[in-house]
Structure formats: C-alpha cells, structure tokens
Amino acid sequence: MSLCVASLGSGSRGNAFLVEGDRARVLVDAGFSGVQIARRLAELDVEPEAIDLVVVTHEHRDHAAGIGIGARRWGWRLAMNPPTHRACASLLRGQERCEDLPPTGLEIGDLAIEAAPTAHDAAKPVAITVLHRPTGLRVGIATDLGRPTTPVRVALRECAFLVLEANHDEHRLRAASYPWRVKQRIGGSRGHLSNRHAAEFARELAHPGLGGILLAHLSHECNDPHLALERVAEGLASAKFDGLIEAAGQDGASPRYNVAALAKARAAGEQLSLPI
Secondary structure (H helix, E strand, O other): OOOEEEEEEEEOOEEEEEEEOOOOEEEEOOOOOHHHHHHHHHHOOOOHHHOOEEEOOOOOHHHHOOHHHHHHHHOOEEEEOHHHHHHOHHHOOOOOEEEEOOOOOEEEOOEEEEEEEOOOOOOOOEEEEEEEOOOOEEEEEEOOOOOOOHHHHHHHOOOOEEEEEOOEOHHHHHHOOOOHHHHHHHHOOOOOOEHHHHHHHHHHHOOOOOOEEEEEOOOOOOOOHHHHHHHHHHHHHOOOOOOEEEEOOOOOOOOOEEHHHHHHHHHOOOOOOOOO
C-alpha cells in the first residue's frame, strides 16, 4: 500500500501536483499546456491517459491552463466548485466531463479528496487534502494563500506530507520591479504567502507524523529556493522537525515522494534533509 506525491512544476508560470494511491492517480491543478503536461508526466513515467481525476483549486491560468485540453485530449474528469467552473468557462468547450467538488469531498479509487476555502483573489479558491484510505495517511496541498484561513488550518492538521506555498521574501518583494499595486496584491491578505508566514504556518502544522514538506509557488523574482528553505527550516527548528524539506522547481517534475516511507523514517529518527 502506498501514497506518493510529486510536483510537475510550481511557480508563476504553472502549477500541477500528482498524488498517487494504489488504485487512483489525481492531479491537483494543471497549469501548463498540454505538451508541457505530457512532458512533465513522462518524467515520472506516467501517461496522461492514466490520470483519473483533475481537481482544480481556482481559475488562474497558472493553475488551470491545461484543464480543457487535457479533458478533451485524454478524457480527464475535472472536479471543481461551481464558481470556479464558471470562472474557467473560457478554457472549456462544453463537452468536457466536469463535476462538482462538494464541501463533503469525493472519492476515487482508494483516495478521498476534500477542499477547504482559502483567502486568494479568485472566485472560490480552495486548498486540497487527499486521504489514502488504506493507510489513513493524508497529503495537504495549499498554494496561493494570502493568509491561512481557519478552514485551511483545520484541514492541514495531521497531514503526513505538505505542499505549502512559500512565494516570496518580503524584502525582495519590496525591492522588486513590479508596480506598487502588484506588490500590494502579492503581499496582501488575498495574495501569496511569504517565506516568513510559510515558516510560521509550517511550525504550527508540524507534528510527529509529518514526514515531509515541499515548498511551492516560489517567485522567480522575489524568492530563491535556498532562501525559502533556510527561512522555513529556521521556523521549524523550535518544533524539532527533522523531516524532509525541499522546494519545488518551476521547470520540471520533482522526485516522487513516498509519503509512508517519509513518515516511517521520521518516526524512526532518521534525518532526511539538512537545513541549508
């Protein structure tokens, strides 16, 4: 029995995350072109036709650009809440298999998927948790967080693996070339989570069963993987977290992370990554 997670790429140019159980493969978001999605899945030895469901967190193109072409070309089932579905109308032609993502969640194969509302400037954005029913292990995926809402805090508790936004360094954002209104949007309560706030949230979510954290949606201009990892590792030091901490890149797939193996290794006291 296994539960695995991988990033196909994460950042302002696109986001998609693969979650695999024993009997189902789910993509959380598909923010790349069809060609890019196929290439990135191939890096993980997965055919696009093998995806059983695509869950769409919100309508922004860096999360939803490939949902329509994927549904038409590979027969993907799409799940999203009604406001997000309406906001994605320009990406869809009407013949796609779309279904609601209800507040009570849905099940596919051995995976159970639930959504929690987030604070972001989209129609009805959500964070996602995926439960592997045979083992009881849970993966949480939360990007595009202006701030951690109470529902997201509750949903991400006791996850065995977290994909968590660490979008920007606050000093770099202030010095960036963006217009002031863009800086306000990014750093605001409906924008993106900074390294500092990601560290605080990660520390809040740390528990003995958390095996790994993958930092996501890093800004190319306003962040750096080493900087994000260092800041989050510092924040986790007081929680005595010694599990895996890595950062997802933008340009290709990450390794496939075995959630059970990471949780087991941490329980056994094996340090899986060193703070930079």
